[in-house]
Amino acid sequence: MTIGVGKTKFWNVSQPGSLEILHATNVLVSSSRYTHETLTLGIINQRTALLSSKQKLYSISVDYIVVINPDDVYTCHT
Known part of the structure; x- marks a missing residue:
């Protein structure tokens, strides 16, 4: 995954279950095939x-929430 210039924060919540949270501001992201071992939430607040x-290809607009199941393979570009 390539992350451009900007500000990022990362949290890993291990109880209950497991959840990863990434907050990125003014960041351009480009990933090749990628997966997470945990449930992943993404909130699109820019671009x-x-x-x-x-x-399938999805265009995700501002104010949408993305939920990616554990071990699902995906790519993302902002």
Whole structure:
């Protein structure tokens, strides 16, 4: 995953279950095929994100929340 210039914070909540949270401001992200071992939430608050998962391409607008299941393979570009 490539993360451009900006400000980021990362949290890993291990109880109950497991959850990873990334907050990024003014950041351009580009990832090749990627997966997480935990449930992943993404909130789009700037720009539009392009997410590809399970052979489908999604254009995600501002104020949308993305939920990615553990071990799902995806790519993301903002």
